[in-house]
Amino acid sequence: MKRVKVLVIGAGVVGLSTAVCIAETLSYCSVTLTAEKFSPDTTSDGAAGILFASEFPDVPLERQQRWFKETFDHLLAIADSPQASDAGVFLCSGYQIFKDVPCDKKPFWSDLVLGFRNMTHHEMKRFPNHKCGQAFTTLKCECLSYLPWLEKRFREAGGQIRREKVTNLQKVYQEYDVIVNCSGLGSRFLVKDEEVYPIRGQVLKVNAPWLKSFIRDGDGKTYIYPGIKYVTIGGTRQANDWRLEVDKEDSNGIMERCKQLEASLQNAQVIGPWVGLRPGRANPRVELEYLYVQGRHIPLVHNYGHGGWGITLSWGTALEALDLVRRSLIEKPPRARL
Numbered sequence: 001m002k003r004v005k006v007l008v009i010g011a012g013v014v015g016l017s018t019a020v021c022i023a024e025t026l027s028y029c030s031v032t033l034t035a036e037k038f039s040p041d042t043t044s045d046g047a048a049g050i051l052f053a054s055e056f057p058d059v060p061l062e063r064q065q066r067w068f069k070e071t072f073d074h075l076l077a078i079a080d081s082p083q084a085s086d087a088g089v090f091l092c093s094g095y096q097i098f099k100d101v102p103c104d105k106k107p108f109w110s111d112l113v114l115g116f117r118n119m120t121h122h123e124m125k126r127f128p129n130h131k132c133g134q135a136f137t138t139l140k141c142e143c144l145s146y147l148p149w150l151e152k153r154f155r156e157a158g159g160q161i162r163r164e165k166v167t168n169l170q171k172v173y174q175e176y177d178v179i180v181n182c183s184g185l186g187s188r189f190l191v192k193d194e195e196v197y198p199i200r201g202q203v204l205k206v207n208a209p210w211l212k213s214f215i216r217d218g219d220g221k222t223y224i225y226p227g228i229k230y231v232t233i234g235g236t237r238q239a240n241d242w243r244l245e246v247d248k249e250d251s252n253g254i255m256e257r258c259k260q261l262e263a264s265l266q267n268a269q270v271i272g273p274w275v276g277l278r279p280g281r282a283n284p285r286v287e288l289e290y291l292y293v294q295g296r297h298i299p300l301v302h303n304y305g306h307g308g309w310g311i312t313l314s315w316g317t318a319l320e321a322l323d324l325v326r327r328s329l330i331e332k333p334p335r336a337r338l
Helices: 013-025 061-079 143-156 184-190 248-261 263-267 307-331
Strands: 004-009 029-035 089-098 114-118 132-141 160-163 178-181 197-207 214-217 223-226 231-234 269-280 285-293 296-304
Touching: 004 013, 013 029, 013 143, 013 178, 013 296, 013 307, 061 089, 061 132, 061 307, 143 160, 178 307, 184 197, 184 269, 184 296, 197 248, 197 307, 214 248, 223 248, 231 248, 248 263, 269 307, 285 307, 296 307
Parallel strands: 004 029, 004 178, 029 160, 089 214, 178 296
Antiparallel strands: 089 132, 114 132, 197 231, 197 269, 214 223, 223 231, 285 296
16 A cells, blocks of 8 residues: 655644654554754743643534543653653642632633642632632643654654745645644744734743742733743733744743742742744634645645644644544545655
């Protein structure tokens, strides 16, 4: 049987996860991953990587729960394995606190993390400006370790890597039987999706090894996430802002807000800032379409637009993209080439 040639575009956490799923599952496929940037230079590398999510308005809740659960189960298995340290995945406990009581007191992922409960009155005394909170244990996935670990796993499954920016799909249709688009914010240009927009995120990395529990304000703009080598504090969520330069006012604001939640940050040494552009979209796009090119129907699978929840949903949407690739080969068997 001739091998089916699959191209995955994008080497962030969504692209690499999707490439690994396809390469490990579909033995009859030859999978190539191409991107302009790889770790440590992707948006995923700067993400804090704590697993929880907000709800997308037009995606069925059970589908969102499946994405979350499959990612959580995948990463929990890694955290419980000898590979945890190499992969940069570990369990992390802490608090999400709210200045106003949220409408949804039990988010859709609450039964999927570990030990979810409402915070006690005694616990809330630490945060006098907040009315209520949630305590739970979740996972933290540090992409500076996780992405190289995934890349190694991809290569071991027979995957090939090309460092190249794809700007025109027409140029790759002749080389491949299936295209998988995980280009994130780049999809605004690659597939002309104007629903994708940048959400600028700026954080600070600080040396504060005494901090062990995460704290997140429910508005998503103030958070403290302890990691393996440093603590990430943030942040910003600036829609339609393309700036990649560090904003000193943002840095000062981040530090001041976070010190209000954790006074000991006053003594933390700032390692440095980081800025990245999240691929914002009202709803992630995980779907299959066919493009008719030179007498051939070319399957094009999309998997992008996760906003700030790329790591949280990465394995779940990758598995769905895998199913779409498999379905496309059953529905429209390609004329594979040697």
